Amino acid sequence: MNEQTNIIVDTATRMFADGVDKALLDAAETGVFPVALWQSVLATGFHSVGSPDSGTGLGELYAFLDVAGASAVPLPLADTLFANAWAGTIDGVSGIGEVAGETIVDVPWGRVAERVIGVVPGSAEIVVVDAVTVLAEGANMAGEPRDTVALPADARRISLARDPLPLLALARAAQSIGALRTVLQSALGYAGEREQFGRTLSNFQAIQHSLAVQAAEVAAARRAVWAAVDSLETDRAEHEVAVAKARVGEAASLVCEAAHQVFGAIGYTHEHRLHHFTRRAWAWREEYGNETFWQQQLGLHIARTGADNVWSFVTGR
């Protein structure tokens, strides 16, 4: 990571550690938009990380999303950052969803968005809705707002340099590795504190091994995401994103299951913070293509490349 990324990561880490607590997360799930938190994002200029004239690029953007995921920041940050990069920076939040007929569906925080962008899988053209009409409010399994908004016939269209879907899939993967890091760290902390049979849980080999496996999964997931980020300027970007999204999804399944087991009943309560992270990691597996979707894309490409070229594909750059 370069100096600039480090500064963004450090500042954002502090900002979200201070600004995101359990009460805020609970409130966000009842539909209360965290205005003060959004104001501090605006004040630091983080809403334009990755935008052309911000002096930052995709590397910084994904590093920022990792940090946001680690705090389960209940703002549509990936949406806002990409929308600002693609359609120009505005001061309000943006949502991005998928075009479905005359609607755009699964729009994060569509209800408060000042702008909504619709993507069409397989197309580099996006639609931009500047006057947002919400048709239905919904949420994913993490309680994050996912709304349906109207797509007017005269919506602006913008052709991007590349298909946005892989970039958005990688955004969810980047948020997920942040969330998974937090899940693991929480489980490590809890295992070191909770005592049963006169010893902390961390003394039990079964618990040690479970945490070791979780740590390996988190390390793999994180490595996969940064590899994809580092490949974005190559013609393999989409394949590396497929690797990352699929690998992170598998890690999320394993880590969340095992971490809940370490926590026992307390981690199953609504009062505990753990579920804000595990439910997000679960939900994000499904957004912008789940593991199977990306495995099939990748597998199909490899099959077409042919058995004797599998290795050169795997080692390609």
Added chain:
Amino acid sequence: MLELDRVTLPEASEALRAQVRAFLAEHPEHLAEPNSDFTTGHDPAFSRKLGERGWIGMTWPAAYGGGERSFFDRYVVTEELLAAGAPVSAHWIADRQSGPLLLRFGTEAQKQAYLPPITRGEAYFSIGMSEPNTGSDLASVRTSAKQVDGGWVINGAKIWTTDAHRNHFLIALVRTAPPEGKNRHVGLSQIIVDLRNDGAKVRPIRNMAGGEDFNEIVFEDVLVPEDRVVGEPGNGWKQVTSELSFERSGPERFLSAFRVLVEFVRMVGADPAPHEAAVIGRIAAHLMTLRRMSASVAGMLNDGKQVDVEAALVKELGNNFEKWLPELTRLAAPADRDARRAWRTAYEQTQLLSPSFTLRGGTREILRGVIARGLGLR
């Protein structure tokens, strides 16, 4: 350790990749039985050819025949050889761990005597750690060496010693002094045994895949000269644990089953069913991630960093991957018997080898313990 370095292989190492591929294409006679397990092909002629190319001892000083190249270069050469199913077993241990061990701890005379022939692909080493009553609990070794006039006398037995019946030397972990109370780590030493001339009795043990790769070695008053102790007598524990981390992070820890993937891709063809494509993609996503992780560890080795925990991470994930890769292809394999033939051969070979993946080089449970220690849990 939750974060491995974001390493990209340097251009120079990538250029080397093309050379290795060209070399392999020129020598199809050595690739008769495609299998990417690093222990199944023992081919001295092939090892000597690699030696001529400078592809053994690549990172070692030129003074001992080494190439003074980066760990990235070595990473690329080893993964290319394994993926092609090249027979690398003869020189593998010497190149991967015995050489680096001698380089780090050996006497000057030992380095001069043993390292150059290793780099030429002429001297092969085996690892003498396990014993009939010593597996994971390595400090419990009972094979002993007593100092006498003119050298050391070894008594005891080693077991599971890969390629001892075909290799030249063994580096045996032996007890040279009693433990100090509860501290069993003192009094251990590593001694080089000449497997062909010192009088140790080597007997191959057939494995469940039908191969005769590992052995039992019995020592009855085997006398070896004074200068065979690696480094200092009594320093064995420190040496053996440092050696183990070289053993754990390389591409041989996740490529053993690679040929099964290749044959699966061949079997399903260019127009796979969705579930077949998903299996290929799933395997590839893991494989590509493991490569990055292993390269990250190569980068740490390059920087002279301690890698035991990171290496354990790679081995843990890699060995599990090698085990479920064949299984995933089996469950997705189409019923057509003719189409299945090549895949089935690779699958069956690998499946039969697979129990060893999470045992050799430290068991899954031991590695998880190493990772847990790195996490501060023990």
